[in-house]
Amino acid sequence: xxxxxxxxxxxSAEDVAAGAGVSPSxxxxxxxxxxxxxxxxxxxxxxxxxxxxxxxxxxxxSLALGRTGTLGLIVPxxxxxxxxxxxxxxxxxxxxxxxxxxxxxxxxHPDDEYELALTLARQVDGLLLVAPRMTGDRLGEVVxxxxxxxxxxxxxxxPSVVAPSEDGLxxxxxxxxxLGHRHLALVLGARNSWSSEQRGHAVxxxxxxxxxKVTEFGPHEPKFHxxxxxxxxxxxxxxxxxxxxxxxxxxxxxxxxADRGVRVPDDVxxxxxxxxxxxxxxxxxxxxxRIPLDALGERAVDLMLHRLDDPGHPPQEVALDSExxxxxxxxxxxxxxx
Amino acid sequence: xxxxxxxxxxxSAEDVAAGAGVSPSxxxxxxxxxxxxxxxxxxxxxxxxxxxxxxxxxxxxSLALGRTGTLGLIVPxxxxxxxxxxxxxxxxxxxxxxxxxxxxxxxxHPDDEYELALTLARQVDGLLLVAPRMTGDRLGEVVxxxxxxxxxxxxxxxPSVVAPSEDGLxxxxxxxxxLGHRHLALVLGARNSWSSEQRGHAVxxxxxxxxxKVTEFGPHEPKFHxxxxxxxxxxxxxxxxxxxxxxxxxxxxxxxxADRGVRVPDDVxxxxxxxxxxxxxxxxxxxxxRIPLDALGERAVDLMLHRLDDPGHPPQEVALDSExxxxxxxxxxxxxxx
DNA sequence: TTGAAAGCGTTACCAC
DNA sequence: GTGGTAACGCTTTCAA
Numbered sequence: 001x002x003x004x005x006x007x008x009x010x011x012s013a014e015d016v017a018a019g020a021g022v023s024p025s026x027x028x029x030x031x032x033x034x035x036x037x038x039x040x041x042x043x044x045x046x047x048x049x050x051x052x053x054x055x056x057x058x059x060x061x062s063l064a065l066g067r068t069g070t071l072g073l074i075v076p077x078x079x080x081x082x083x084x085x086x087x088x089x090x091x092x093x094x095x096x097x098x099x100x101x102x103x104x105x106x107x108x109h110p111d112d113e114y115e116l117a118l119t120l121a122r123q124v125d126g127l128l129l130v131a132p133r134m135t136g137d138r139l140g141e142v143v144x145x146x147x148x149x150x151x152x153x154x155x156x157x158x159p160s161v162v163a164p165s166e167d168g169l170x171x172x173x174x175x176x177x178x179l180g181h182r183h184l185a186l187v188l189g190a191r192n193s194w195s196s197e198q199r200g201h202a203v204x205x206x207x208x209x210x211x212x213k214v215t216e217f218g219p220h221e222p223k224f225h226x227x228x229x230x231x232x233x234x235x236x237x238x239x240x241x242x243x244x245x246x247x248x249x250x251x252x253x254x255x256x257x258a259d260r261g262v263r264v265p266d267d268v269x270x271x272x273x274x275x276x277x278x279x280x281x282x283x284x285x286x287x288x289x290r291i292p293l294d295a296l297g298e299r300a301v302d303l304m305l306h307r308l309d310d311p312g313h314p315p316q317e318v319a320l321d322s323e324x325x326x327x328x329x330x331x332x333x334x335x336x337x338x
Numbered sequence: 339x340x341x342x343x344x345x346x347x348x349x350s351a352e353d354v355a356a357g358a359g360v361s362p363s364x365x366x367x368x369x370x371x372x373x374x375x376x377x378x379x380x381x382x383x384x385x386x387x388x389x390x391x392x393x394x395x396x397x398x399x400s401l402a403l404g405r406t407g408t409l410g411l412i413v414p415x416x417x418x419x420x421x422x423x424x425x426x427x428x429x430x431x432x433x434x435x436x437x438x439x440x441x442x443x444x445x446x447h448p449d450d451e452y453e454l455a456l457t458l459a460r461q462v463d464g465l466l467l468v469a470p471r472m473t474g475d476r477l478g479e480v481v482x483x484x485x486x487x488x489x490x491x492x493x494x495x496x497p498s499v500v501a502p503s504e505d506g507l508x509x510x511x512x513x514x515x516x517l518g519h520r521h522l523a524l525v526l527g528a529r530n531s532w533s534s535e536q537r538g539h540a541v542x543x544x545x546x547x548x549x550x551k552v553t554e555f556g557p558h559e560p561k562f563h564x565x566x567x568x569x570x571x572x573x574x575x576x577x578x579x580x581x582x583x584x585x586x587x588x589x590x591x592x593x594x595x596a597d598r599g600v601r602v603p604d605d606v607x608x609x610x611x612x613x614x615x616x617x618x619x620x621x622x623x624x625x626x627x628r629i630p631l632d633a634l635g636e637r638a639v640d641l642m643l644h645r646l647d648d649p650g651h652p653p654q655e656v657a658l659d660s661e662x663x664x665x666x667x668x669x670x671x672x673x674x675x676x
Numbered sequence: 677t678t679g680a681a682a683g684c685g686t687t688a689c690c691a692c
Numbered sequence: 693g694t695g696g697t698a699a700c701g702c703t704t705t706c707a708a
Contacts, residue, residue: 010483012700012701012702013701013702013703014701014702022678022679023678023679023680024679024701024702024703025678025679025680025681025703025704026677026678026679027702028701028702028703028704029677029678029703029704032702032703032704036677036678037677037678038677038678041677041678053483055456055457055459055460056701056702057460057461057700057701057702058460058461058702059397059400059401059406059460059461059700059701059702060401060684060700060701060702060703061701061702061703062397062684062702063397063398063401063683063684063685063686063700063701063702063703064683064684064701064702064703064704065684065702065703066684068397073441077426078416078422078425078426078429079419079422079423079425079426079615081417081419081422081615084416084417084419084422085417087416087417087441087443088415088416088417088443091416091441091442091443092443092445095442100440100442100457100458100461101440101441101442102438102439102440102441103411103425103429103439103440103441104429104433104438104439105425105426105429105430107430118393119393120438122393122395122396122397123395123396123397123438145348224618224619248615248619251619251621252619254621255619255621255623258621258622277417277419277616278615278616278619280562281562281586281589281590281593281616281620282619282620282621283589283592283593283596283620283621284596285593350684350685350686351685351686351687352685360694360695361694361695361696362685362686362687362695362696363687363688363694363695363696363697364693364694364695365686366685366686366687366688367687367693367694370686370687374693374694375693375694376693376694379693379694394685394686395684395685395686396686397684397685397686398684398685398686398687398700399685399686399687400686400700401684401685401686401687401699401700401701401702402685402686402687402688402699402700403686403687403688403700404700
């Protein structure tokens with residue numbers, strides 16, 4: 001390596017060693033454990049490193065150490081605001097802890113998810129599986145290969161961090177009940193979605209307690225157009241409030257209702273879930289259940305790192321609270337006799 | 339390595355070699371260039387590999403090869419739908435080409451961006467810089483260290499892929515003009531935003547050609563609430579159509595208009611830009627200028643890979659077209675005498 | 677405190 | 693076709 005040419009593939013520890021008149025070992029120590037080297041020597045080395053634009057090669061270090069300083073992150077769909085926020089939080093947290101993040105988007109494809117997990121397994125220290133859609137068996141296999149943490153899916157034996165929407169949804173049903181609604185439509189999400197099932201349960205249970213009638217629709221792909229589709233069915237069923245699996249579907253509902261001239265919240269109330277950007281910017285703004293997505297991501301990283309430090313640790317499940325955020329899209333139920 | 343224990347840190351090529359009664363070299367060849375090894379031998383090796391759950395260690399391979407099979411991707415903010423779509427496209431394209439993606443979110447912080455780029459430089463084959471905010475000097479430095487492609491920023495000497503919004507905005511103005519609008523409000527974005535200036539120019543120019551009056555507002559932080567704020571001003575100025583810097587601001591406009599009982603598009607037409615998820619899911623759906631974000635991401639990867647294959651290639655700038663997408667939020671101008 | 681040398685798992689070159 | 697060997701850049705004993 002030519003000193004005057006600090007470009008691609010640039011200086012190695014050996015170059016720096018030569019430049020500082022020390023051995024490569026010492027250079028390594030200067031970066032790994034600076035206090036094991038005499039201050040004067042360290043200065044010399046650091047100067048040479050600076051001059052040569054030296055940065056330790058993480059690849060080589062990984063090979064020597066057996067650790068990569070990298071976390072794998074697998075999400076179903078980054079373009080989904082829900083996951084985007086989690087990704088961002090994970091990214092930020094990991095970086096604070098000096099970890100890089102390998103990102104993989106499965107496009108909601110369970111098979112790809114499994115393959116990706118297996119591939120990533122070998123090149124990361126830990127794997128963060130966000131809302132994994134793969135079967136429990138496969139998940140188990142992945143977990144056996146690499147330290148993993150599941151986000152937003154609870155599986156026995158797998159450390160996970162979830163945000164049960166029970167609290168928020170219970171609040172939502174209570175809110176609607178208080179407004180006089182006695183019949184609500186429940187719009188389910190994807191077929192294999194753990195969170196959809198869980199949300200369904202929560203609504204059903206809360207409604208039963210309050211003697212509110214529930215008509216269910218779905219499971220459906222949690223998309224805008226399926227929301228729109230369900231709006232008509234919900235209306236036909238006579239529901240005065242619609243609780244959607246997520247904000248996106250709620251927006252679909254809103255859109256279709258507007259097309260039909262049905263007023264929100266005067267004629268029908270609509271509730272979303274997740275409190276994504278979509279909910280705040282909708283017209284009317286969506287009443288929704290807020291999931292602390294950033295906290296989800298952060299806790300997942302923390303759990304992972306904790307686990308890496310202490311591999312003997314038993315699997316742990318972290319649960320965060322959700323809460324109802326009331327906005328314009330919900331209002332008093334229309335009077336029957338009106 | 340115990341044969342019966344194919345778990346973490348599992349079998350190496352040497353283990354497989356032992357199991358198959360061949361040398362490590364042969365094992366390597368079986369995966370790198372299978373046709374250079376006799377079918378029978380290959381079968382033996384593959385069987386042993388299967389049995390041991392062997393997968394080549396990418397880290398070690400990277401070190402030996404000097405290539406990582408990884409692309410670095412740096413974005414200002416993943417939670418921004420605009421960037422999220424690009425990330426997704428890059429991810430998908432890279433994976434098709436057997437590249438993994440290292441993701442870094444800078445949180446719009448130019449200094450972090452620079453540091454991250456330098457760090458990533460050593461562990462990826464190429465760097466994709468999306469809308470980089472760092473200074474030209476630093477950008478140059480990064481580019482000298484690692485093959486890079488800039489997305490949505492055009493810099494001399496740096497290969498890049500950009501999508502000027504001129505076309506789409508010209509179409510937007512023509513569209514409004516054809517509908518009878520003769521006075522439009524132009525809502526600018528951030529003060530130092532290259533794209534805001536560029537978009538402003540495009541609208542002004544097109545409007546001048548068609549003798550459409552333009553009243554400008556801003557520059558403003560490109561947020562929802564600033565859009566809402568401007569709506570009243572635009573109305574007061576007598577504009578019948580509002581062209582916003584991006585979809586988010588357009589939604590702000592929509593929201594405020596709804597609050598005031600102003601109908602869209604009957605009383606006022608609204609146009610956004612970027613065609614993010616927000617535009618499609620708005621009520622009414624937003625007429626907007628589509629930037630082909632996925633194509634932007636894909637082309638960036640292609641450009642990168644092309645460059646890696648042929649390092650002698652001169653920097654190239656790929657420009658993609660933007661186009662107007664007409665949706666419900668625009669309609670005929672209200673008649674003056676009505 | 678510092679240096680020499682072995683090793684991490686793979687690939688590539690050169691013999692056989 | 694296949695095996696031996698060096699090399700990738702770093703960390704880490706073990707001696708000095």
